[in-house]
Amino acid sequence: MKPGSGRPEEVRFSPADYAARLRLAMPENEGAEIWRQDAAESRNQDLQRLAEEIRNYLAAPRGMTEEERKGYGERLNRAVLGFPRERAEILAVITDRLIRQRIHRLPGGHHPYRSLADALFAEVVGLNVLELVLANKEGLEEIQVVGTRIYEVRGGEAVMSEHRFASVKEVERIQQNLVLYNNDRITPRKRWAEVSLSDGSRVTLTGFGFTAEPTLTIRFYTVRHYDLDTLCAEEYGTMDKQVKELLLAVLHVRRNLVVIGATNSGKTHLLKALLAELPDEERIITIEGRHEMMLGRDFPAMNVIEYEVDEEDPLHRSMQAFKLALRQSPRRIVHAEIRDEDANIYVRACTRGHSGSMTTVHANELEDVPEAITDMCMLDGRAMNAERLARRITRYVTQVGIEMRIIGGKRRVARIGAYEWREGSTHVRNLAVYDEQRNGWMMDEEAVRGTISGWKGAV
Structure with a gap:
């Protein structure tokens, strides 16, 4: 009580004093533990x-x-x-x-x-636990992260890694680092991002709300040599000498070809090896959603124009790229993948003097390719006769088909076929087929001679 006031003396509350009394009231070990936790949290x-x-x-x-x-x-x-x-x-x-x-x-x-x-x-x-994966980078082609799970891709095959993230928070931290350093963000309005490096390595990220779990896919640029002789070597086993000679004949007589195969089966590598066999002076135009072939970088003397299209930008869609490309005197057009939007213009390019063009298509079998392209062409709403269009595509767009598959841990040319239109439908005449039991390619010599003779007569 203050002197002469008649009222009790007012005591000020002190947080430090209160905390000290709490610690004294606790068992000694418990108070010390709380102090250590507070200190650790503060340091963190x-x-x-x-x-x-x-x-x-x-x-x-x-x-x-x-x-x-x-x-x-x-x-x-x-x-x-x-x-x-x-x-x-x-x-x-x-x-x-x-x-x-x-x-x-x-x-x-x-x-x-x-x-x-x-x-x-x-x-x-x-990269947190991915550091342990990268410690064994020999043969590592791709890292796939889904939630906390990690898969390693070697030889085209994905295998569950022995390592995994402790929490998705660590995955999200790596995602934010990657996009931040590219002046981008993964936000509630945009839950994905892509990062491409000049050497061809590529990163694709998705976040919660777009995929059920955060994902991170790192695809490394691993191949350094692109020519058919290299793909014949035992290390690659993509083809043998006979298959190589057949493909060289396809290039020489300027047949339009299409390549099918699963993701990471070697389609782009094969296209690049084929283009490496052409004279540097031959004008080539490539059209890709993302620069992957990098012909100008790896073949600096090549007369090549490389388009990178953006379907979300009306001024830089594949349709615009094709219009410009057709005015730049191309001998061959290499289209990374036929999509709905550009199917018609690619068909026109193949039938109007740009023989020897190449593309890839998503299809299960070579026989399905002309029908798949026909369906894409029909989507633009113009009145067209489906059978007539399919015949035209078979004869002039998909003259040669190549199927790529991963067999025995290696990317192989599984099948090469020549397209024919007979009795109102598409047929594929097998020229070469990989036989898994014999671990080699079976060539139909008669079919090859007859087909190549027909090609030469048409040149």
């Missing part, structure tokens, strides 16, 4: 705050020119995807940033890394 929050500052620092554009800024972004992406040289460069950038800010450690902080820079690198760049 400090690390997260510093990690966010470093993440934003790395994401800021660097370079005086657009080319320099693009190169820096490329190095960031490669660092996140596990490329050793770029990882060392980005770790040096983080270390330099900490030195400039005179931050050597977190107050009272401890972490399982050699330095604070290593701890921050693991948070803002590192």
Whole structure:
């Protein structure tokens, strides 16, 4: 009570004093444990705050020119995807940033890394458990993450990895790192993103709300040599010498060909090997949704124009690319994949002087291809006779069909056939078929001689 006031003395509340009394009232071990948990949580929050500052620092554009800024972004992406040289460069950038800010450690902080820079690198760049997968990168073609599960693709076959993420939060962190370094975001309005590197490696990401679980697919660029002789080697086993000679004859007489096969079965690799056999001076135009063949990069002397189309942009759709391409004197047009929107214009290109063109189609069997293309052409609403259109496609668009499959762990030319229109329907005459029991290709010599003679007579 204050002197002369007649009222009890008012006592101020002290949070620190109250917390001390609580600790004294607890059993000794329990109070110590709570103190340790609070301290650990505080250190973790400090690390997260510093990690966010470093993440934003790395994401800021660097370079005086657009080319320099693009190169820096490329190095960031490669660092996140596990490329050793770029990882060392980005770790040096983080270390330099900490030195400039005179931050050597977190107050009272401890972490399982050699330095604070290593701890921050693991948070803002590192791939968490994928680091263990990348440690064995020999033959690794693709990493597929679905939720916390990880699959490794080698030799075209996906196998469940022995490693997995502890939680989907770690997957989402890696996703955000990748898109942030590409000036993009995965948000409630846009729950997907794609990242492409100049060497052909590609990353596709989806988030909650678009897929049932977050996904991350990293497809590495692994093939370095593109020619038919290489594909004949035992290491690849894609074809043998007889199949190679048959394909060279197809190129020489300028037959239009179509390749079918499952994802990752070697369709693009085969197309690129075929194009590598052509003279550099021959004008080629490629049309792709994403640059994958990279002919200009791998064959710098080749007379090639490479279109990358965007179906969501009316000014840069495949239809516009075809219109421009037809005015650029192409000898051959290579269309990565026929889709509904451009089926008609590709058919026109094949029937109006651009023989020797190539494309891929999603179909189960070679016999299904002309019908599949016919269906796509009919979708544009124009009145067309389906049978007449199918006959035209069989005769002039799908003259030669190649089926790719993964057999015995290798990407093989499973079948080569010549298309014929007989008795009102499409027929495929087998020229070469891979025999799994004999582990080799069976050639129909008579069919090959007759077909090639017919081709030469038509040239």
